[in-house]
Amino acid sequence: MSALSLKTYGMLAEFGTPADIFEAAMRCRDAGFSKWDVYTPFPIHGMDEAMGLRKSPVGWFTFCGGFTGFFSGMTMIWYMNGFDYPLVVGGKPLFTPLYAFPVSYELTILLSAFGTLFGMFFLNRLPKFYNPLFKNLRFRKATDDRYFIVIESADPKFSVEATRAFLTDSCHATAVELVED
Amino acid sequence: MNPALRISNNWMAFFAIAALFLTARLFGAEHTDSHPVANAVEHAGHGHDHGSAAESVSQFSLKQIAHSYLTAYMFTLSLCVGCLFLSLAHHLFDAGWSASIRRVTDTISSLLFPWMTFLVFPIIGFAWHGDLYGWFYTDPASDHSLDVKKVLFNRETFSVLLPGVIALLGLVGGTLRKWSVAQDKDGAAHWTSKSRKLAAGGIFLFAFGTTLVCFFLMKSLQHQFFSTMYGVYYFAGSVWVTLITLYILTMYLSQPGKPLEKVYFKRQQQDLAVLFFAFTVFYAYIHFSQYFLIWNAALPEETFWYVLREVGSWKWVGMTIIFGHFFVPFLLLLNQDIKRNMAVMVPVAVWAWLMHYLDMTYNVMPVLHPAGLKLTFWDPLLWIAMVSILGALFRRKYQTAAPYPLRDPRLNEAVTHHEVPTSAARSASASTH
Numbered sequence: 001m002s003a004l005s006l007k008t009y010g011m012l013a014e015f016g017t018p019a020d021i022f023e024a025a026m027r028c029r030d031a032g033f034s035k036w037d038v039y040t041p042f043p044i045h046g047m048d049e050a051m052g053l054r055k056s057p058v059g060w061f062t063f064c065g066g067f068t069g070f071f072s073g074m075t076m077i078w079y080m081n082g083f084d085y086p087l088v089v090g091g092k093p094l095f096t097p098l099y100a101f102p103v104s105y106e107l108t109i110l111l112s113a114f115g116t117l118f119g120m121f122f123l124n125r126l127p128k129f130y131n132p133l134f135k136n137l138r139f140r141k142a143t144d145d146r147y148f149i150v151i152e153s154a155d156p157k158f159s160v161e162a163t164r165a166f167l168t169d170s171c172h173a174t175a176v177e178l179v180e181d
Numbered sequence: 182m183n184p185a186l187r188i189s190n191n192w193m194a195f196f197a198i199a200a201l202f203l204t205a206r207l208f209g210a211e212h213t214d215s216h217p218v219a220n221a222v223e224h225a226g227h228g229h230d231h232g233s234a235a236e237s238v239s240q241f242s243l244k245q246i247a248h249s250y251l252t253a254y255m256f257t258l259s260l261c262v263g264c265l266f267l268s269l270a271h272h273l274f275d276a277g278w279s280a281s282i283r284r285v286t287d288t289i290s291s292l293l294f295p296w297m298t299f300l301v302f303p304i305i306g307f308a309w310h311g312d313l314y315g316w317f318y319t320d321p322a323s324d325h326s327l328d329v330k331k332v333l334f335n336r337e338t339f340s341v342l343l344p345g346v347i348a349l350l351g352l353v354g355g356t357l358r359k360w361s362v363a364q365d366k367d368g369a370a371h372w373t374s375k376s377r378k379l380a381a382g383g384i385f386l387f388a389f390g391t392t393l394v395c396f397f398l399m400k401s402l403q404h405q406f407f408s409t410m411y412g413v414y415y416f417a418g419s420v421w422v423t424l425i426t427l428y429i430l431t432m433y434l435s436q437p438g439k440p441l442e443k444v445y446f447k448r449q450q451q452d453l454a455v456l457f458f459a460f461t462v463f464y465a466y467i468h469f470s471q472y473f474l475i476w477n478a479a480l481p482e483e484t485f486w487y488v489l490r491e492v493g494s495w496k497w498v499g500m501t502i503i504f505g506h507f508f509v510p511f512l513l514l515l516n517q518d519i520k521r522n523m524a525v526m527v528p529v530a531v532w533a534w535l536m537h538y539l540d541m542t543y544n545v546m547p548v549l550h551p552a553g554l555k556l557t558f559w560d561p562l563l564w565i566a567m568v569s570i571l572g573a574l575f576r577r578k579y580q581t582a583a584p585y586p587l588r589d590p591r592l593n594e595a596v597t598h599h600e601v602p603t604s605a606a607r608s609a610s611a612s613t614h
Contacts, residue, residue, distance in 0.1 A: 059515075098473065098476060102473070
C-alpha cells in the first residue's frame with residue numbers, strides 16, 4: 001500500500017519546552033492556519049492569546065441556562081402555589097418572589113451548570129470516542145514532557161510538503177511527522 | 182509640599198470639623214431632652230407610632246450630627262476593615278497575585294490604629310450625651326431585651342471595648358505592614374511565615390472584632406433587634422466597597438510613571454473585579470438571608486427592624502439597595518470583558534460608593550427619621566470630610582515606605598501572574614530548561 005493512498009489526519013510537530021511551543025503557536029497563528037491545536041502536559045498561561053483564540057462563547061450557554069432556571073423556578077412556584085392550588089402557608093401571601101427566591105436561585109445555579117457543561121460539550125463536539133492522534137506513539141508524550149502542535153489536513157492552507165517545511169524551519173520543531181487517519 | 186505642611190493640613194481638617202460641631206451645638210440650643218432617641222426606638226419596637234418627637238429633629242441638633250457622623254464613620258471603617266481582611270486573606274491563602282497591592286491594603290488597614298480609633302471617640306461622646314443609643318440611659322430592669330444584653334450593652338463596656346477592639350484590629354494591620362517593611366530591608370523569609378501565623382489568629386480576631394464593632398456602633402441603635410447575620414452583612418458590604426475602591430486606586434497607582442507601574446497589570450485588576458463580582462453576590466446572599474429568615478419566622482422582636490424600614494421613602498431606599506447594590510452590578514459584571522472596561526468600571530465604582538453609603542444610611546438613619554429618608558448637609562459634609570481625612574492619612578503613610586513589598590517571595594509570581602511572557606522572560610525560561 002503506497003503512502004499516497006492513505007488518508008492523512010494532519011502534521012504532528014514536537015517541541016521540547018513551553019517557550020518553544022509558545023513561539024511556534026504564535027507563528028502558526030500568524031501563518032493563518034485555522035484547523036490546528038496545541039497539546040501540552042499542563043496549561044500554559046497566555047497560550048490562548050498566542051494561538052489567537054477568540055473568547056469562548058460558552059458563557060452564553062451558561063447565561064441562557066441561568067435565565068431559564070430563575071424564571072422557570074418563579075413560574076413553577078407561582079403556578080403551583082398561587083394559581084393551580086392556592087394554599088395559605090403560615091399566613092404568608094399565596095405568591096411572593098421572596099419565598100420563591102431560594103428555589104429559583106438553586107435552579108439558576110443548576111441550569112447554569114448544565115448550560116456550561118452541555119454547552120461546552122456541544123461546542124467541542126463531544127463526546128468523541130476516537131481521535132487518530134491516539135494511535136500515534138510519539139503523541140503519548142503529550143501527557144508527559146513533550147509539547148505538540150497538530151495542523152490538520154482539513155485546513156485549507158495545509159499541504160504535506162509546505163507544512164512540514166514550515167513546522168521544521170520556521171517553528172523549529174524537534175520532530176515532525178505525518179499522522180494517518 | 183513639605184511633610185510638616187501636609188500634617189498641618191490634616192489637623193486643619195480635624196479643627197474644621199470640631200468647629201462645625203461647636204457651631205451646631207450653639208444652633209442646637211433648643212435641644213433639652215438628654216436621651217430622646219430611646220423614644221423612637223421603643224415605639225418602633227412596639228410596631229406603632231414612630232416617635233413624633235424624633236420626626237421633628239432639627240438639622241442643627243447634635244442628634245442629627247451624631248447620626249450623620251456615625252454613618253460616615255461606618256462607611257470609612259468599611260474601607261479599613263475591608264483592607265485588613267484582604268491582607269489577612271493574602272497571607273492565609275499564601276496568595277501570589279495580590280503581593281503587588283499588599284502595601285496598599287496594609288497601609289489602609291493600619292490606619293485603624295490610631296486614626297480610626299481616635300475618630301470613634303466623638304461617637305462615644307455623642308452616646309454619653311444621649312444623642313445616639315437609646316439603651317445608654319435605659320434601666321435594664323425596665324427593658325427585658327436590654328436586660329438580657331446588658332453584658333455588652335452597658336456604658337462602661339461600650340466605652341472601653343469599642344475603641345479597644347478597633348485599636349487591636351489596627352495593631353494587627355499595622356504589625357503586618359511593619360513586618361512587610363522590615364522584609365524590604367533584609368529580604369528574610371521568616372517575615373512571611375510570621376505574618377502567616379499572625380493572620381491565622383488575626384482572622385478570628387477580625388471576625389469577632391468586626392462583628393462586635395458593628396453590633397456596638399450600628400446594631401445597638403435598636404438594641405431590641407436580633408440577627409446573627411448582622412456582622413457578616415456589614416463585613417460583606419465592607420469588602421465589596423473596598424474591592425472596587427482598590428480597583429480604582431491601584432489603577433491610578435499603576436499608570437505610567439506611578440509606583441506600581443512595573444508590578445501591577447491588567448490580570449490582577451481583573452482579579453479584583455472578579456472578587457468584587459463575587460462579593461456582589463455574597464452581599465446579596467447574606468442580606469437576603471437575614472431578611473428572609475426574619476420574614477419567614479415573623480417574630481415581632483426581629484420584624485420591627487424591617488417594619489420601620491418599610492415606612493415612607495425607606496421602602497424605596499430598600500428597593501434601591503436591592504436593585505442598585507445587587508441586580509445592576511451583578512448583571513453588568515457578568516461579562517468578563519466589562520471587568521477591564523474603564524468606561525464601565527469607573528461609573529460602577531462611583532455607584533458602589535453611593536450604594537454602600539445608602540446601605541449605611543439605611544441602617545442608621547431610620548432611627549432618627551422614621552418617616553422617611555431625610556438627607557441634611559451634614560451627611561455629604563461629614564462623609565466627604567472623613568473619607569478625605571482617611572485619604573490624606575493614607576497618602577502620607579503610603580509614602581513613608583516602598584510602594585509595594587520589594588522583596589516579598591511572592592512578588593515574582595504576582596508580576597508574571599497569567600501574563601503572556603515577554604520575549605525576555607521566555608528566553609530566560611528556555612535557558613533554564
